[in-house]
Amino acid sequence: MKNRKQHSRVDKFLEFPKEVYSNEPKVVVTGFDELIIENFKGILEYEEFFVRINTYIGIININGYNLNLENMTNDDLKVRGKIESIEFERTID
Amino acid sequence: MFIKIIFSYLLGFLRISVEGYYIERFINICKNRKITIWNLKRNSNISLLLNVRINEFKDVCKIAKKTGSKLKIKNKKGLPFLLHRYKKRKIFLILLLLVVILIGLSSVFVWNVDISVEDNEELVNIREDLESAGLKTGILKSKINTKEIINKIRLEREDVAWMGIELKGTNAIVRVVKTDEKPEIIDDDEYCNIVSNKSGVITKISAQEGTANVKVGDTIKEGDVLINGWMEGKFTGIRYVHAKGEIEAKVWYTKSKKVPYTFTETQDTGNEENKYGIKFGNFEINFSKKYSKFEIYDTIETENKIRLFSDFYLPISIIKTTYKEKKEAQKTYTVEEAKNIGIKELEEELDKEIENKDNIVNKNINTYEQVDGVEVYVTYEVLENIGTNEKIVF
Numbered sequence: 434m435k436n437r438k439q440h441s442r443v444d445k446f447l448e449f450p451k452e453v454y455s456n457e458p459k460v461v462v463t464g465f466d467e468l469i470i471e472n473f474k475g476i477l478e479y480e481e482f483f484v485r486i487n488t489y490i491g492i493i494n495i496n497g498y499n500l501n502l503e504n505m506t507n508d509d510l511k512v513r514g515k516i517e518s519i520e521f522e523r524t525i526d
Numbered sequence: 527m528f529i530k531i532i533f534s535y536l537l538g539f540l541r542i543s544v545e546g547y548y549i550e551r552f553i554n555i556c557k558n559r560k561i562t563i564w565n566l567k568r569n570s571n572i573s574l575l576l577n578v579r580i581n582e583f584k585d586v587c588k589i590a591k592k593t594g595s596k597l598k599i600k601n602k603k604g605l606p607f608l609l610h611r612y613k614k615r616k617i618f619l620i621l622l623l624l625v626v627i628l629i630g631l632s633s634v635f636v637w638n639v640d641i642s643v644e645d646n647e648e649l650v651n652i653r654e655d656l657e658s659a660g661l662k663t664g665i666l667k668s669k670i671n672t673k674e675i676i677n678k679i680r681l682e683r684e685d686v687a688w689m690g691i692e693l694k695g696t697n698a699i700v701r702v703v704k705t706d707e708k709p710e711i712i713d714d715d716e717y718c719n720i721v722s723n724k725s726g727v728i729t730k731i732s733a734q735e736g737t738a739n740v741k742v743g744d745t746i747k748e749g750d751v752l753i754n755g756w757m758e759g760k761f762t763g764i765r766y767v768h769a770k771g772e773i774e775a776k777v778w779y780t781k782s783k784k785v786p787y788t789f790t791e792t793q794d795t796g797n798e799e800n801k802y803g804i805k806f807g808n809f810e811i812n813f814s815k816k817y818s819k820f821e822i823y824d825t826i827e828t829e830n831k832i833r834l835f836s837d838f839y840l841p842i843s844i845i846k847t848t849y850k851e852k853k854e855a856q857k858t859y860t861v862e863e864a865k866n867i868g869i870k871e872l873e874e875e876l877d878k879e880i881e882n883k884d885n886i887v888n889k890n891i892n893t894y895e896q897v898d899g900v901e902v903y904v905t906y907e908v909l910e911n912i913g914t915n916e917k918i919v920f
Contacts (some may be wrong), residue, residue: 502566504566
């Protein structure tokens with residue numbers, strides 16, 4: 434933990450984007466139909482109306498309908514569909 | 527990611543459906559093994575549709591076994607499958623190659639020779655001369671030496687002032703400028719007579735050099751000598767000179783025409799009939815009978831060369847023949863009308879012929895009524911300078 438803090442001090446100084454040097458997820462919502470999550474851990478649940486995504490600091494719930502996982506790479510996920518609500522569940526403080 | 531998907535089109539990918547209870551686990555394992563899957567779609571039941579590359583499909587199979595779900599291939603997409611499908615169609619492939627080769631080969635030749643003469647003047651036999659100089663349809667483009675052809679033609683023909691050949695695609699565009707015909711010039715130090723070039727009556731004659739052969743009031747014909755190219759001195763005898771002088775003569779221009787009282791007038795009825803044909807070189811195929819269904823008609827033929835791209839002409843052309851129906855009607859003129867029409871037409875013709883209208887001295891119109899029409903005579907009396915030089919041949 435100490436090591437991490439040191440890291441972050443240097444990175445803050447160099448103005449690195451946070452999602453690059455830490456495990457914290459970045460959630461980008463474009464319109465109401467598209468959502469991109471960087472730095473995710475895995476998918477906990479996937480239904481047409483509900484997506485539950487695990488990240489390093491918590492869980493993201495997406496409600497809606499016709500939800501598709503369009504692109505999936507190692508640290509990038511694109512959800513497309515009629516998104517109605519996004520919820521966060523903290524697992525660490 | 528977008529580039530990745532395009533890349534997978536080249537490598538080929540599968541759309542598969544996964545059925546099972548642990549679909550989330552399946553996705554997570556795929557993610558952890560760094561297998562790219564995209565366009566995941568959950569059906570309302572327990573199946574999941576997703577795309578996967580063919581080289582990763584075996585790993586996906588293993589994962590599916592592990593998670594206890596069923597795999598089903600729904601669709602195969604991409605270049606490898608496309609090629610596989612055409613592997614069996616050998617004739618198709620051969621023909622495709624043949625077409626490509628033929629197009630490539632035919633683009634090496636000239637299929638169209640366009641000749642445009644400046645100011646829409648006409649040059650007789652220019653096409654034939656070009657062909658004999660080496661520019662004709664169906665010749666290799668690399669064989670054409672434009673400079674040589676231009677030189678050949680300019681040596682052969684005197685009426686070509688400038689010529690340019692441009693090879694554009696399968697077209698050869700030839701631009702020609704015609705020279706003005708120059709009159710025969712006789713040098714001042716050569717002996718010549720002045721000879722009449724029109725027939726008329728002399729009104730004025732003055733010889734600056736030479737001896738006048740005619741007097742004022744004389745009637746002359748074409749070819750008569752007006753001023754002789756020699757002078758006679760008392761002591762020197764006959765001395766030849768370059769005749770010079772001015773001769774003015776009254777020249778008559780007469781035109782006659784017979785205007786009949788009854789005449790047939792043709793009119794378009796507006797009915798048209800189109801017929802088509804194909805032409806390869808000199809070989810023609812008509813799709814329908816050549817004869818029209820109309821009794822009286824005009825034929826208009828238009829030829830369209832087929833081209834692939836903007837200037838890639840093929841030696842095939844489509845011929846469209848349009849028949850326009852005509853109607854004939856009998857009409858009659860009164861005597862006065864016939865006269866007026868005749869006079870008007872003749873005057874127009876004469877006006878075109880006479881360059882200088884100020885010199886018109888007199889107009890004479892005679893009409894003779896006959897049984898079936900009116901004969902009209904129109905005569906213009908014009909004062910003109912006449913005479914051309916003619917070399918004295920000893």
